[in-house]
Amino acid sequence: MAYYYTTLLAILPFVLPLLIAWGAVALTRYYKLQSAIRAHGCKPARFLPQWDPIWGLDAAVQMFRSYGLGNRSAIFKEQHATYGPTFLSIALGKIRIFTIDPSIFNTDFQSWGVQPLRLATWSPLLGPGVMDTDGAHWKFSRDLVQPLFRREQISDLSQFAVYVDRMIGNIPLDNSTIDMQPLFARLILDFTMDFLFGVSSETLTSTPDQDAMDFLHAFHYTQGAIGKRTQLPYLTVFTTERFKDSCVMAGSFVDKYIERARERLSQPKDDGNQRYILADELLRKNISSNELRSQLLNVFLAAHDTTAVLLTNTIFNLARHPQIYQKLRAQILEAKDVPTQFYKLKRFKYLQDVVTETSRLTPVVGQSARIALKDTTIPRGGGKSGDAPIYVQKGTSVQFNYFALHRRTEVYGKDPETFRPSRWDNLKIGTWDFLPFSGGPRVCPANQMAFMQVCYTIARIAQNFSTLDNRDPVFEFIEQYRITTDSKNGCKVALKAI
């Protein structure tokens, strides 16, 4: 014992100043924080009641369970109904803010980003690019992507229509059951490869390219894994061998298409084709092959699953509402032809209402997150009334729940759970009440193109098939959370040709 006392006394002169310094730093930080909170008039926000308020193991367990049960969005919706539009919760020792308050979405964008949330967890698949970086890297990537959506580039869907024709050729005509989910995935894969690389992947032909089919499966698997890695970044349980192999496979597949784009570029230029092709623009820049691949994979991730999911979800809803399908079909048949030009397609009001209502009820991106890049405030959610600002420390994430946002009765009326496209006839909503493509500087740059592609495809299906029946024994939409929110049971239907 004496030995321990002697040792303690010997090290005390060294340890004591360190302890005092640490205490002084912690106290100064605490007082600085308190005075910043007071200066901004901030008040504490409501906490979700938790049985483990320290580490938030209960929230982590609930999240895992909800992935299996497919009810993650529904749980958040219930929590908002009970605890208000903004509340805090703790998961694995980290405080997170959950909100469906539109005034918070439209906030000081400079203070918020995605990189600390996404780059490390997504990089085994993507590397840095438009989806997972902030600051100068994001700006560089966004500027590269933006010309893809120039008016002259997207306002005619003729190039997309070629793939829609092929997709329709894959639908059985005899009213037998087909799962539209994988078919739409192939449609969007083939188009996206053409759109981004100038070379299609040919999965809709009579002999689908097996490499491309394998890539599709691998990519879907990795998306599920990175979705979960983002939610619980401290856990590496999703870093399985299959995840690693799938990431490598996705990278090699993209490399192959980069080589094809390179070959195409080296050929004499066809003057008729003035299209902006992202792979070509990147190949003309002096950047490494890793960066080239990362930039393309980032846009591919944003492009591929989203449009395919909106298509699937629209058919999912229509198959469960035959009268709505018939009303839509009547509008399409009346016009005799489905135009490929945006301005003509925009005249099909009910068609747009159907796709808009799908985006409301079953949003492709059910939830999105931002992380505070510095200490900041959000304008509401604090205090008993929830009207005071909340002080947010750097590193805290805020989760926007679009699924619950789109079900607010004060905006959408008494029946927000009902699929009713006609609600859009007279609905007056604020910019931040409906966010299927997010908003602010990081709004989806492809929103118009993707929306019109979905309208066009649905119109072509309605034009070609007189009936659309649900063949899925489960009526409800059970969500499958990847980064997008897909139907876990696919979209099994039967279509009768005219």
Ligand code: HEM
């Ligand atoms: C129906 C289809 C689509 C939906 C619902 C959709 C939705 C979204 C949403 C919600 C975001 C914001 C994600 C976030 O929180 O960070 C986003 C971002 C983005 N989307 Fe889309 N998207 C669709 C199609 C596309 C397509 C076809 C492309 C490209 C060809 C694309 C390219 C992008 C890009 C590059 C971003 C990142 C923007 C940035 O961070 O600056 N999207 N999209």
